[in-house]
Amino acid sequence: MTRHVDFVSPQEPSQEEAFSKTSDFPPQGVLIRNASKIYGVGKKRCAVLNGIDMSVKKGTIYGLLGASGCGKTTLLSCLVGRRRLDSGEILVLGHEPGSPESGIPGPRVGYMPQELALFGHFSINETLHYFGRIYNLKTDFVTSQLEFLSKLLDLPPSHRYVGTLSGGQQRRVSFAVALFHEPELLILDEPTVGVDPLLRHSIWNHLVRQSVDHGRTVIVTTHYIEEARQANTIGLMRSGRLLAEDSPENLLRDYNLSSLEDVFLKLCMADCVNEDKAANRIPAQQQCTGGIDNVAFHPSSSELNISEKKNSQQMELNLLQRKTHEPPLSLSLADVSQTSFTNFNGTRVSKRSNRIYSKSVLPSANRLSALVRKNGLQMFRNIGMLLFIFLIPAIQVILSCLSLGGDPSFLRLAIVNDELDPSQDRICNYTTTCTYSMFSCRYLRFIDNTTVIQVPFQSVLEALDAVKRGKVWGVVHFPKNFTDELVVRRADGKFADKETILASRIAITLDSSNQQISLSLKQSLIEAFEDFSKDILAACSYEPTALGIPVTFLDSIYGKSEPSFVEFVAPGILLSAIYFIAVSLTTAVFLSERKAGLFDRSIVAGVQMSEFMIAHVVNQLVVLIGQTVFVYIFALLVFKISFHGSLALAVLITLLQGLCGMSLGLMIASLCDELTSAIQLCLGSVYINLFASGILWPTEGMSVYLRYICYAMPQTYALESLRNIFGRGWGIERPEVYGGILISFGWIFSLLGLSLVIGRIRKYAR
Numbered sequence: 052m053t054r055h056v057d058f059v060s061p062q063e064p065s066q067e068e069a070f071s072k073t074s075d076f077p078p079q080g081v082l083i084r085n086a087s088k089i090y091g092v093g094k095k096r097c098a099v100l101n102g103i104d105m106s107v108k109k110g111t112i113y114g115l116l117g118a119s120g121c122g123k124t125t126l127l128s129c130l131v132g133r134r135r136l137d138s139g140e141i142l143v144l145g146h147e148p149g150s151p152e153s154g155i156p157g158p159r160v161g162y163m164p165q166e167l168a169l170f171g172h173f174s175i176n177e178t179l180h181y182f183g184r185i186y187n188l189k190t191d192f193v194t195s196q197l198e199f200l201s202k203l204l205d206l207p208p209s210h211r212y213v214g215t216l217s218g219g220q221q222r223r224v225s226f227a228v229a230l231f232h233e234p235e236l237l238i239l240d241e242p243t244v245g246v247d248p249l250l251r252h253s254i255w256n257h258l259v260r261q262s263v264d265h266g267r268t269v270i271v272t273t274h275y276i277e278e279a280r281q282a283n284t285i286g287l288m289r290s291g292r293l294l295a296e297d298s299p300e301n302l303l304r305d306y307n308l309s310s311l312e313d314v315f316l317k318l319c320m321a322d323c324v325n326e327d328k329a330a331n332r333i334p335a336q337q338q339c340t341g342g343i344d345n346v347a348f349h350p351s352s353s354e355l356n357i358s359e360k361k362n363s364q365q366m367e368l369n370l371l372q373r374k375t376h377e378p379p380l381s382l383s384l385a386d387v388s389q390t391s392f393t394n395f396n397g398t399r400v401s402k403r404s405n406r407i408y409s410k411s412v413l414p415s416a417n418r419l420s421a422l423v424r425k426n427g428l429q430m431f432r433n434i435g436m437l438l439f440i441f442l443i444p445a446i447q448v449i450l451s452c453l454s455l456g457g458d459p460s461f462l463r464l465a466i467v468n469d470e471l472d473p474s475q476d477r478i479c480n481y482t483t484t485c486t487y488s489m490f491s492c493r494y495l496r497f498i499d500n501t502t503v504i505q506v507p508f509q510s511v512l513e514a515l516d517a518v519k520r521g522k523v524w525g526v527v528h529f530p531k532n533f534t535d536e537l538v539v540r541r542a543d544g545k546f547a548d549k550e551t552i553l554a555s556r557i558a559i560t561l562d563s564s565n566q567q568i569s570l571s572l573k574q575s576l577i578e579a580f581e582d583f584s585k586d587i588l589a590a591c592s593y594e595p596t597a598l599g600i601p602v603t604f605l606d607s608i609y610g611k612s613e614p615s616f617v618e619f620v621a622p623g624i625l626l627s628a629i630y631f632i633a634v635s636l637t638t639a640v641f642l643s644e645r646k647a648g649l650f651d652r653s654i655v656a657g658v659q660m661s662e663f664m665i666a667h668v669v670n671q672l673v674v675l676i677g678q679t680v681f682v683y684i685f686a687l688l689v690f691k692i693s694f695h696g697s698l699a700l701a702v703l704i705t706l707l708q709g710l711c712g713m714s715l716g717l718m719i720a721s722l723c724d725e726l727t728s729a730i731q732l733c734l735g736s737v738y739i740n741l742f743a744s745g746i747l748w749p750t751e752g753m754s755v756y757l758r759y760i761c762y763a764m765p766q767t768y769a770l771e772s773l774r775n776i777f778g779r780g781w782g783i784e785r786p787e788v789y790g791g792i793l794i795s796f797g798w799i800f801s802l803l804g805l806s807l808v809i810g811r812i813r814k815y816a817r
């Protein structure tokens with residue numbers, strides 16, 4: 052069945068067109084010369100590839116065999132342009148991977164990574180259509196390929212979600228993703244793991260057909276050594292080196308053995324001996340490849356028995372014969388691409404390629420739409436989660452409006468009133484007329500009984516003890532002749548003596564361990580005395596305010612005459628809630644996709660980092676708009692937070708801060724490899740922001756030095772702008788408002804730029 056790749060858009064070069072650009076070159080698949088790769092820095096540096104030479108002819112299958120940890124995956128990731136060699140050269144389909152002419156990453160290559168690298172929330176159908184859009188393939192073509200591969204690979208029904216499939220089924224879907232766009236080069240990292248022998252057989256048959264009938268080049272790693280007999284060439288790898296590279300038949304003949312496993316074992320044993328000898332001469336370079344270096348594969352030279360020695364002699368003879376009669380399997384790099392590597396000339400020149408290719412800067416519409424649809428699908432698939440994400444900032448605003456700024460109530464206060472007569476059962480009587488008696492009881496009547504619960508005590512000592520035991524918040528004590536002494540004090544005016552002053556005072560002792568409670572009690576007790584004074588003065592026909600302090604607060608220019616804390620804190624909570632959700636959501640999405648290998652797979656398929664970012668911004672904007680709508684509905688309509696300015700301006704600042712949080716999330720995701728370190732960075736940034744941006748307390752109340760840090764935070768100016776819009780109704784013409792908008796833009800572009808730079812540096816440092 053001949054299948055043709057069908058492309059949709061005339062703007063993008065078709066696969067055939069793209070491929071035809073390389074038709075001037077001689078047929079070649081992959082060429083690697085003297086490839087070396089080192090992981091880690093300083094003392095942790097270890098070599099994973101040690102001067103590998105490898106040749107893969109176009110239209111052939113190359114089986115890369117080697118024990119776990121010998122560097123196969125590292126080599127493949129260099130081939131697809133996801134990692135960079137430290138020295139040496141690679142040509143894939145005639146070009147360096149990553150170069151604009153190579154088409155790699157892109158549709159020329161089908162890559163099946165070792166990890167699953169599929170979206171668990173996607174059905175098989177959606178998965179293939181996602182990659183189909185990235186490759187700009189027609190829907191019909193993707194559908195027909197899906198039908199064909201479903202039969203070939205015995206895939207479950209295409210509506211099944213990938214996350215619900217068995218491990219083997221998931222591997223087969225992953226294999227289908229690598230195959231379905233019929234790429235020129237297939238790079239498959241252990242495609243047959245977890246697949247039953249029958250299916251393994253049909254997979255290999257398919258690979259053979261792909262190479263023979265369609266001239267496709269296949270590089271496949273496998274742990275099942277014997278299945279690699281169907282490959283045209285086998286590369287046996289150990290400790291970052293290629294021990295042998297030949298056709299399976301030649302290997303079996305040259306080593307005079309009946310199975311490839313035996314050949315591999317033999318080569319490893321010989322290599323161990325050579326290594327031991329070499330180690331005695333030169334100190335070995337630190338090696339991070341593991342694999343066959345275990346005891347089972349590490350024989351002493353005595354274990355190489357006589358028959359093996361005979362075999363070795365025979366093997367050397369065979370090799371010698373072949374070398375003299377057969378043409379060399381490998382092409383030299385000069386043969387392959389003289390335009391690309393004129394400096395090579397067939398000699399073993401090892402140099403690190405420092406070229407960083409600039410790809411097309413313009414994002415592609417089909418890839419962007421694929422990414423936006425993918426993000427949307429992920430978002431809407433889990434409606435519960437979507438609602439939670441939309442509502443979580445609103446929930447934070449609701450909780451803060453309900454929990455912050457309220458006056459403390461029902462505070463127990465001990466009342467010790469020595470004015471009461473024990474012979475009359477200490478009954479607190481008072482009059483409302485102009486009578487100077489029992490002022491203590493008359494005063495107590497004015498204490499707000501929502502704030503204070505009065506608890507009578509017989510003695511000061513008992514009451515103080517209750518304070519110490521935490522039973523009451525304080526003690527209010529009236530001396531024995533409180534009313535008389537107060538009358539004398541008022542009459543004496545400035546001539547009142549100290550004893551009179553002491554005997555006429557209401558002595559209050561508070562538990563001031565809680566600032567807000569003791570402030571409320573003080574305010575309540577002072578207000579009660581003002582009301583009590585006015586009451587007596589009015590009863591005696593005097594001007595009620597005559598005895599008040601001569602300080603009067605007139606109407607406020609902005610805000611209420613009695614501002615509440617929640618009005619101050621609401622804009623900050625609103626901004627920070629949206630900002631923090633954007634930080635954590637972005638970090639989580641990007642890191643989890645990267646950890647699952649989805650990111651790499653999409654990049655190898657041709658998606659650019661900037662396209663990931665743009666698509667995420669689009670989806671994040673949808674989320675932000677939803678969150679902002681809910682947040683403002685609750686803040687303004689339900690909790691009636693005072694708002695005097697332009698709603699459009701406030702919404703703009705809120706959205707910008709959401710994008711700012713998203714940009715920080717991107718930066719954290721590009722900095723961290725592990726979710727735990729990303730979470731720590733997110734939380735750290737959340738707390739620093741919360742305390743140093745003036746969200747919870749005015750910046751004017753901070754220490755002078757902290758203020759410098761405060762104004763270097765991404766939220767501080769935006770928050771000032773929002774407060775000015777909320778409380779003062781200022782508009783865009785004021786620098787205090789537009790300053791916050793401009794600074795938010797500055798932060799967004801700086802953080803996005805930094806993320807791109809960090810991502811690029813880390814990619815090339817990998």
Ligand SMILES: Nc1ncnc2c1ncn2[C@@H]1O[C@H](COP(=O)(O)OP(=O)(O)OP(=O)(O)O)[C@@H](O)[C@H]1O
Nearest residue numbers: 090091099118119120121122123124125339340341
């Ligand atoms: N990013 C990294 N940093 C440091 N060491 C790494 C990194 N990636 C891989 N390694 C190490 O490099 C060595 C080769 O790893 P690689 O994944 O290439 O092996 P492999 O042959 O593909 O193994 P397997 O068959 O088990 O997949 C291993 O020892 C591994 O621990």
